[in-house]
Amino acid sequence: MLFLHNHYRQPGGEDQVFAAEGELLEARGHRVSRYVMHNDRAAKMSRAGLLRTTIWNGAVYRELRALIRRERPQVAHFHNTFPLISPAAYYAARAEGVPVVQTLHNYRLLCTNALFFREGRVCEDCLGRKATWPGVAHACYRESRASSAAVAAMLASHRAAGTWSRAVDMYVALTGFARQKFVQGGLPAEKIATKPNFIEPDPGTGDGRGGYALFVGRLSREKGVETMLAAWERLRTRVPLKIVGDGPLAARVAEVAGRFREVAWLGRQPKDRVLDLMKEARALIFPSVWYEGFPMVIAEAYAVGLPVVASDLGSMSSLIDHGRTGLRFRPGDPEDLAVQIERISKRPEELARMRREARAEFEANYTAERNYEMLLEIYQAAAGQAEART
Structure with missing residues (x-):
């Protein structure tokens, strides 16, 4: 197998999945070659040079052909x-x-900033367009019209060339919602498989005896932090809330934690500590107000048997089965979130059942073994598509 990835300047979830899937295959006897580049190089390039490279990197084309001749991989992922x-x-x-x-980790092929999010709200102005010019007008990529124009030019030129429909044999969408958006945006439905990310090693289950709700994530507007804090200000039942993370809204979180005894801000925490907190929590709160890609924290919650209370929006609508693996509430609505928190607090038998179902969801969909099976199925489908075009 040949794995290829352009690393961002700031390490993120895509980098982790790139590493994890390669290790998954190697652990099962596959030989994996890797071809990587890093965005640090982009800072040293002229604007014109970066635009040309973004559309077509001739050096990469030549290097990869030589690499493939040497390695003879079965699939380029x-x-x-x-x-x-x-x-x-x-x-x-x-x-x-x-x-x-x-793998479609984000919405780059459909949206200039890859997020479908602008000025604090979901934005689909570019969805389905031959050229993503609204993203240029609003400077959606790095708050720069010039940089946004470069992205738009790349997307438009390859859409016109048929790259997205003909040059890729199989796409991997991370959720059913994401797959629907890519089909809506013009990608061929028969070429889009749905495969989530996975959790390895299995952290084991918790018992939720801590009795608190838990938030884990960046303290920022798009993560719905304000919605969550407003909900806690409205709760009639005193439910402890532990908040893990840091970000632009840290001061607001600290202010609420100072006023409400049941709200505790823990700042950043290492992975092992986060999993321990999850095992003792009553529910994970996920109030995001953008579509998200595949939030690993939701899969981690399921792994420890923790139900998720999430916005009924985007990928969360695909990942949380209301009343079974958690609860969904109207996006950005603190009143509705407060209602769902009250429900979690007052129905212990339902909560216990949701804990069992959350763990069952993990075992059915998010283990390394299940992911390996799905990955091989996708590779086989890609081979079939490639054979059909020869």
């Missing part, structure tokens, strides 16, 4: 090509007869 690897890499793999798989 891409995680991110933006901006330095470029879609030229798809064509290099195709020229050497290697099936192409692309």
Whole structure:
């Protein structure tokens, strides 16, 4: 297998999944070659040079053809090509007869900033357009019209060339909601499989005896932190809330924690400590107001048997089965969130059942073994697509 990834300047979830899936295959006897680039190089390039590279990196095309001839991988699996690897890499793999798989970690192929989020709200102004010019007008990428125009030019040129429909044999959407959006945006439905990320090693289950609700994430507007804090200000039942994370709204969180004895801000915590907190929690609060990709914290919650109370929006609508693995509430509505928290607090038998169902959801969909099976199925489908076009 050949794994390809363009690392961002700040490490994130995509980098973790790139590493985890490669290790998953190697642990089961597969040989995995890796081709990576880092965005630190982009800072040293001229604006014109970066634009050309983003659309077509000829050097990458040549390097990859040579690499593929040496390694002879069965599949080329891409995680991110933006901006330095470029879609030229798809064509290099195709020229050497290697099936192409692309994981859709974000909405880059449909949206200039890859998030469907602008000015504090969900935005689909560019969805389905041949060119994402609204994203340029609003400077959606790095708050720069010039940088946004470069992204829009790349997307438009490859849409016109048929790259997204013909040069990739299989796409991997992380949730059913994301798959629906990509189909709506023009990608061929028959080429989009749904496969979530996975948790390894299995952290084991908790018992929720701590009795508190838990938030884990960036303290920022898009994560719905204000909605959560407003809900706690409205609760009639005193439910302890522990908040893990840091970010732009840290001062607001600290202010609420100072006024309400049941709210505790713990700041950043290491992974093991977060899992321990999850095991003792009553519910995970996930009030995000944007679509999200695949929040690993939800899969981690399920792994320890922790129900999730989340916004009924985007990927959360796909991941949380209301009344079974958790509860959903109207996005941005603190009153409705407060109602769901009260429900969790007053129905212990229902909560116990949801804990069992959350763990069952993990075992059915988010283990390493299940992910390995799904990954091989996608590779086989990609090989079939590649064979059909030869």
